[in-house]
Amino acid sequence: MFDFIRKHQRLVLAVLIILVVPSFVFLGVSGYTNVVSSDSDLVKVGKTTISEQAFDQMLRRQLDSLQGSTEGFDPALLDQPEVRRALLDQLIERQLLVELAQTEYFSASDNALRTYIASLPELQDNGSFSPERYEQALRMMGLDAQGFEQSQRMELALQRVIEPILSSAYLPQPVQEWVIHAMVDGREVQRRHFPLSDDLLEQSVSDEEITEWYEMHRNKYALPDYVNIEYVVLDEAAARQAVVTPSDEELKSYYEQNKGRYQTAGRAHIAHILVVIPQAASEEEKNEAYWQAQELAQKAQVEPDAFADLAREFSQDSGSAQQGGDLGWLTQGALPAALDEVVFELQDGEISEVVEGADGYHIFKAIAIEPQQTATFEAVYDELVDEVTEQLAADLFAEMATELNELIYDHADSLEPAAQTLGLNLNTAEGLGREAAVRAPVFGEHAVYRLDDAKFLEDPQLRRAVFDRQSLRSLENAGVIEIAPDLLVAVRATEYVPAHVPELDLLKDTVADELRQHKALEALKAQVEAETERLRQGEADAANYFGAPMVVSRTQPQQLDRDGIESLLHVPTDELPAYVTLPEQDGYAIYQVNKVVSTDLNESDRQYLVSQLKQLWQESQERAVMKALAQQVGVEELPGVEQAIYVEDEDL
DSSP states (O other), X not given: OHHHHHHTHHHHHHHHHHHHHHHHHHHOSHHHHSOOOSSOEEEEETTEEEEHHHHHHHHHHHHHHHHHHSTTOOGGGGGSHHHHHHHHHHHHHHHHHHHHHHHTTOOOOHHHHHHHHHHOGGGEETTEEOHHHHHHHHHHHTOXXXXXHHHHHHHHHHHHHHHHHHHTOOOOHHHHHHHHHHHHOEEEEEEEEEEOOHHHHOOOOOHHHHHHHHHHTGGGGOBOOEEEEEEEEEEHHHHXXXXXXXXXXXXXXHHHHTGGGGEEOOEEEEEEEEEEOOTTOOHHHHHHHHHHHHHHHHHHHHOGGGHHHHHHHHOOOTTTGGGTTEEEEEETTSSXXXXXXXXXXXOTTOBOOXXXXXXXXXXXXXXXXXXXXXXXXXXXXXXXXXXXXXXXXXXXXXXXXXXXXXXXXXXTTOSHHHHHHHTOOEEEEEEEESSSBOOOTTSOTTBGGGSXXXXXXXXXXXXXXXXXXXXXXXXXXXXXEEEXXXXXXXXXXXXXXXXXXXXXXXXXXHHHHHHHHHHHHHHHHHHHHHHHHHHHTTOSOOTTTSOOOEEEESSOOTTOOHHHHHHHHTSOSXXXXXXXXXXXXXXXXXXXXXXXXXXXXXXXXXXXXXXXXXXXXXXXXXXXXXXXXXXXXXEEEOTHHHHXXXXXXXXX
């Protein structure tokens, strides 16, 4: 995560800025600007100071907002100095706007205030302002209508300070076109890759070279602060292992109580003849149908083998008549109760009496009957053991979880008593960082990143608990973390290690390997550059030398980094083809630049880019205004700022 923030700082901070602003819009600014307390001040803005308490309140509200709106949000993000600095800057800029609004008497009319509040989505129901939602929102915020409306009036006043500047930001059309073409136009190129060979990797390195390389690249080997930990895992598997195998008496009792679960429903392969009773039939018609069914039943009972022929000729069930009345296999209970009872009293091959159903009179033939069966206790013994053990384990898990919580607080300086009492393994791990497991060769086989347990040891809740300042100061148990409903982890930092650069003795093999890699790349680079020069001089045949053509541009990077893209785009185009040597992860490549490729954008894509450029231009204008405003109003950072943004080693 830290690498992402460092590499994409502008993107991350922009996202955070966007997320921070709504919390002010809905909650107002009064909570941030009217703070008078004895806690330490961080920044003086004009005649007002921003206190540490105000900053902490904003961090808490921002954390609540992000956790509620962003799935999988990692709270550790708000512990990063870059992020905390950005949030404090937002608070400063907000206060600058407040100072200017108050000095210049910016305000909003009652009508504008009413319109603005009515337009807030949080206060609308089916697109219209809802007084009920308004009252509910006020209760949730703990505000009365006057206090809320005062904060929103201030919000409108602040918008009047900056919005005219943003709305008037204008980027000339020729500049827009130039920037758009710089983004989308590219070059047609072809590539040939030269990987590092095993021979090149067999470079010799001396101790003096290793030491020199280490000293030149010390910062590369720097480790962030991390902790070594001990932890205990309580899951259902551990609880199951602690369960005593149930006795036969317990199993038999469970079997009798749940006998229905071990029964197999009966089923029957049947055929039938149906004599339909017409809808709204008279009594005479019903009698006629009944006697017709009786006659068919008697014939079938006298000559069962003729049942199929009788069904084909006389059955009025068009779906089964052509199959000799065959209905296939039916599970007991699938038919209406009166019919089901008759069918499952038949024996194989037996013909039933006439049975009245909802649609007429039925005569059934039982082709085969498989009655309901109940598995014996002996047959399901292993299944019973598993089920009863699982239930006992679930109950025991809840009991162990309660006891685990009690034990880690009763013995705050160690997890060993909890592990011994509950029969759990006490595990150790090295190199758990604030953002993730620290990957470095200095850690042994118990390195977090090497463990299967890393998937939950890197959980944000767990890391946040371990790196809590109080936990680090005392090196006491950080609590029981619920990773999942059936997975609890009790954890304690056994050692806090500040950010540092490991000594060369611990890194010698790693440094030597990197130095060999570097020397191999340098040797390969010389070979590839010589080959590139031969191509430029026409001494090498470029035909069939390169791969398929592809287009490279700032919007189509083709897996190239920024430097690689810029190298290809800045090649002079007056004499093409041109040749460029570029480093790659596992070697070098020669690119042949064939021609300039102009891209025609459709209107939708063009408008999108124009909107993005306008937004960037507005942001640059806003930054310039805020910078000038800071100079005009006056911003002084006080000594408490550093402590609020950074966690100092001596605090731990």
